[in-house]
Amino acid sequence: MDSAAARERALDAAEELFYGRGVQSVGMDDVRSTSGVSLKRLYQLFPSKELLVEAYLERRDTRWREQLAAHVDRHEDPRRRVLAVFDRLEEWFAEPDFRGCAWINAHGELGATSPRVAARVRAHKQAFHAYLARLVADAGLPDTLAGQLYLLAEGAMVTAGITRATEPAARAREAAGLLLRAV
Amino acid sequence: MDSAAARERALDAAEELFYGRGVQSVGMDDVRSTSGVSLKRLYQLFPSKELLVEAYLERRDTRWREQLAAHVDRHEDPRRRVLAVFDRLEEWFAEPDFRGCAWINAHGELGATSPRVAARVRAHKQAFHAYLARLVADAGLPDTLAGQLYLLAEGAMVTAGITRATEPAARAREAAGLLLRAV
DNA sequence: AACTCGGGAGAACGACCGTTCTCCATGGTC
DNA sequence: GACCATGGAGAACGGTCGTTCTCCCGAGTT
Numbered sequence: 425m426d427s428a429a430a431r432e433r434a435l436d437a438a439e440e441l442f443y444g445r446g447v448q449s450v451g452m453d454d455v456r457s458t459s460g461v462s463l464k465r466l467y468q469l470f471p472s473k474e475l476l477v478e479a480y481l482e483r484r485d486t487r488w489r490e491q492l493a494a495h496v497d498r499h500e501d502p503r504r505r506v507l508a509v510f511d512r513l514e515e516w517f518a519e520p521d522f523r524g525c526a527w528i529n530a531h532g533e534l535g536a537t538s539p540r541v542a543a544r545v546r547a548h549k550q551a552f553h554a555y556l557a558r559l560v561a562d563a564g565l566p567d568t569l570a571g572q573l574y575l576l577a578e579g580a581m582v583t584a585g586i587t588r589a590t591e592p593a594a595r596a597r598e599a600a601g602l603l604l605r606a607v
Numbered sequence: 608m609d610s611a612a613a614r615e616r617a618l619d620a621a622e623e624l625f626y627g628r629g630v631q632s633v634g635m636d637d638v639r640s641t642s643g644v645s646l647k648r649l650y651q652l653f654p655s656k657e658l659l660v661e662a663y664l665e666r667r668d669t670r671w672r673e674q675l676a677a678h679v680d681r682h683e684d685p686r687r688r689v690l691a692v693f694d695r696l697e698e699w700f701a702e703p704d705f706r707g708c709a710w711i712n713a714h715g716e717l718g719a720t721s722p723r724v725a726a727r728v729r730a731h732k733q734a735f736h737a738y739l740a741r742l743v744a745d746a747g748l749p750d751t752l753a754g755q756l757y758l759l760a761e762g763a764m765v766t767a768g769i770t771r772a773t774e775p776a777a778r779a780r781e782a783a784g785l786l787l788r789a790v
Numbered sequence: 791a792a793c794t795c796g797g798g799a800g801a802a803c804g805a806c807c808g809t810t811c812t813c814c815a816t817g818g819t820c
Numbered sequence: 821g822a823c824c825a826t827g828g829a830g831a832a833c834g835g836t837c838g839t840t841c842t843c844c845c846g847a848g849t850t
Contacts, residue, residue: 446719451807462828463809473808514616523719531769532715536629536706542769549769572782575762575775582761586714586725586732592758599755602789603782634837636812646839656838 425461432470433459438480443526447477447533451512477534479546484526485548489555502563503604506573509556510600513577514593517584524585528578552577566607573600608644614652616642626709630660630716637640659725660717667709667733672738674699678760685746686787689756692739693783697776700767707768711761735760749790756783 425433439458442448448482456463465597495512499505516522523529527545534541556577557570580596583589608616620642624633635656640644655658678695681690699705706712710728717724739760740753763779766772 444719448716451721452809453807463830464811464827468827524715528711528716528765529715532707532712533629533631535712535769536627537632544665547771549766557795567625567779568778571775571778572759572785573777575766575782576755576758577762578765579760580760580763582765583710583732583758586711586718586729594615595751595754596758597787598751599758599782602755603785606785606789635839636837645798646800647841650839651797 427469430461430465434461434469434476435480435483437461438476439484442477442480443484443529444521447459447530452476461524474538474540475605477530477538478540481527481541481548482528484543485551488526488548489551492555493554498553502559503565504568506556506563506565506604507557509559509573509577509598510580510593510597513580513584514590517580517593519592522588525578525581528582528585531555548594551576565604569588569607574605576600576603610652613644613648615651617644617649617659618663618666620644621659622667623664625660626712627704627706628668630713635659646695647711657721657723660721661723664710664713664724664731665729668727668734671709671731673735675735675738679742685742687690688744689739689742689748689787690780690783692742692756692760693763693776693780696763696767696779697773700763700773700776705767705771708761708764711765711768732761748787752786752790759786760781 434455438454441458442455452463454465455461455476456466459466461469466476470479485594492509492512494509495515496505499508526547536542537544553570553574557567560567560570560573561594565569576596576599580592583592617638621637622783624637624638624641635646635649638644638659639649642649644652649659653662654734666780676694678698679688681788710731714728718728719725728780736753736757739757743753743756744748759779759782766775
């Protein structure tokens, strides 16, 4: 197993464990036994647990935004593309191992103690906000709408994480539809 | 110092520390030294750390909802009362030691490992949702609106916690105003 | 004055965890 | 075959933390 493969396996295990059980309740030994990557190799690839957490959040950020964009790109109509964001949320919430937003959870867990993790969470949220702002602008809608839709999406994520229901996505989408018509 | 006073002091320290630095990075010894309540007494009052966390969340829940209701009760107009929720959020976000929503943070930290804490978070959110639903009903507005306003409020709380800005409250309030007019 | 008892200070215990180290096997290279 | 680098398994180390225990003090009681 070469270095790149070991890295992927380690990140796969880290994502599964950190996302599923929280960062602090998962030990490096759990990552080792789940990934099959030895502790020695793990520490060569990621010199500390905090760096592994960062790498996990980074890879997940890329993938999450790719999946969102892929979903939005199924549509051409600019307003429909805005609403497609909420369709994607609903799909995400319905995944069997959905446990809320990884970044919101990580911020609750580590935001107060790890500035690096906190910064990565802010970067992810900012990127999502910027993407939403672009969709809104492409639809010729006013800038202020983006911030409002962003809050609806965040509210849906938190609520879905706490209640384990998909329904917040649909409610957020309704509200988004009303806001689109109101402005 | 009698038992009731020790309990209050312990909860004061627990709230300050758990809310400010997160539950897991605060030891029982920190609670002891901050509160001045000895470890022995602490364990008499709260037989485990988890029970102390629950008691902290419970007392904070009561106070938080009281403060919200007090703010709303400054107004008589039913629609104004609904919007006053967002005024209260803004006031809260501006407090100097604001670190986001205590329940969202606790859920991110302990939701996956402590069913008791997770249940308490759900109870708090449900109570907030029910309060909002009552304000909406009292204003003669449709039920569906309550869920939408709830998501805006939750989105504002998460975002304010992550960015440390008060502005999400104002944006949520704008969106809420539009939704009130739209239905 | 002796006794009791709740409580304080802090040591002690046991478990866990992030990180490093030891020892050994393996496979490529000369 | 000798040598070396690489990496695996897992022990070891140092620190932290939740929880309990020991020892002692002081106040109230008889």
